[in-house]
Amino acid sequence: MQFTKMNGLGNDFIVVNGEKELPANASELAVKLCNRFFGIGADGLVYILPSEKADFKMRIINSDGSEAEQCGNAIRCVAKYVYDNGLIDRTDITIETIGAGVQPLQLTTENGKAALVRVDMGAPILKGLDVPTTVDANPVIGHKVEIDGREFAFTAVSMGNPHAVIYVDDAVNFDLAKWGPKLETHPLFPRKINVEFARVNSREQVDMRVWERGAGPTLACGTGACATLVSSVLNGLTDRKATISLAGGDLFIEWSEEDNHVYMTGPAEIVFQGLL
Numbered sequence: 299m300q301f302t303k304m305n306g307l308g309n310d311f312i313v314v315n316g317e318k319e320l321p322a323n324a325s326e327l328a329v330k331l332c333n334r335f336f337g338i339g340a341d342g343l344v345y346i347l348p349s350e351k352a353d354f355k356m357r358i359i360n361s362d363g364s365e366a367e368q369c370g371n372a373i374r375c376v377a378k379y380v381y382d383n384g385l386i387d388r389t390d391i392t393i394e395t396i397g398a399g400v401q402p403l404q405l406t407t408e409n410g411k412a413a414l415v416r417v418d419m420g421a422p423i424l425k426g427l428d429v430p431t432t433v434d435a436n437p438v439i440g441h442k443v444e445i446d447g448r449e450f451a452f453t454a455v456s457m458g459n460p461h462a463v464i465y466v467d468d469a470v471n472f473d474l475a476k477w478g479p480k481l482e483t484h485p486l487f488p489r490k491i492n493v494e495f496a497r498v499n500s501r502e503q504v505d506m507r508v509w510e511r512g513a514g515p516t517l518a519c520g521t522g523a524c525a526t527l528v529s530s531v532l533n534g535l536t537d538r539k540a541t542i543s544l545a546g547g548d549l550f551i552e553w554s555e556e557d558n559h560v561y562m563t564g565p566a567e568i569v570f571q572g573l574l
């Protein structure tokens with residue numbers, strides 16, 4: 299099996315051009331290959347597949363073997379993969395996702411290769427039960443939860459996959475390993491949750507660190523950055539366009555008033571190719 303190691307701001311993936319369908323053991327394979335000591339090492343395994351609705355279809359399997367509905371960093375990597383490998387010669391591409399429909403992407407190129415990718419991530423889902431969380435409100439803003447004597451207030455946003463955004467004094471040094479798993483698996487979230495810890499520095503810039511469902515702490519999360527911007531607008535903390543600064547770098551996010559869609563712009567990189 300040929301694979302390409304790619305990343306979006308350090309959120310890294312093993313990308314496979316699966317011409318037909320997922321192998322039956324895709325979940326086991328993801329666990330094995332994503333292992334950083336005994337495998338290739340990655341946050342997820344990504345398959346590029348044919349689509350009847352779009353130019354390509356993407357499937358993303360987290361490093362724990364669970365399948366996610368969508369992945370903002372992986373979709374930019376898929377766009378770069380198909381363009382740089384000549385599978386498509388247009389800079390406007392559509393990619394079908396498992397849980398967030400068909401998403402249009404636009405590439406800017408440098409020396410014939412994809413550089414920045416702008417993705418129309420669609421409309422955020424804000425109804426609590428649809429995110430899903432057990433909180434029956436629309437939207438769920440600043441809902442309190444107490445864990446081991448510490449109170450957190452989360453805003454729930456789905457970008458196809460579920461997110462809980464929590465504001466903290468210092469996102470950069472936040473103890474992700476302590477609190478991330480407890481929130482990810484809390485009974486408030488029936489399909490588990492990606493958790494973003496955010497600090498708003500100005501109306502145009504937010505620091506964010508993420509604990510991802512099925513992958514733990516990652517250097518960046520595209521859907522998490524979109525959820526953070528949407529949450530920050532709902533909480534009156536930022537404008538509708540802001541830079542979300544992650545451990546791996548910056549993503550530029552806009553929540554359009556015109557069509558209610560969230561637009562994400564960021565890079566994607568190929569690191570190496572290999573044969574398994």
Ligand SMILES: N[C@@H](CCC[C@H](N)C(=O)O)C(=O)O
Nearest residue numbers: 366369370371459519520521
């Ligand atoms: N890193 C991603 C999200 C990957 C899926 C996530 N762990 C989930 O289970 O929902 C991103 O860049 O959006």
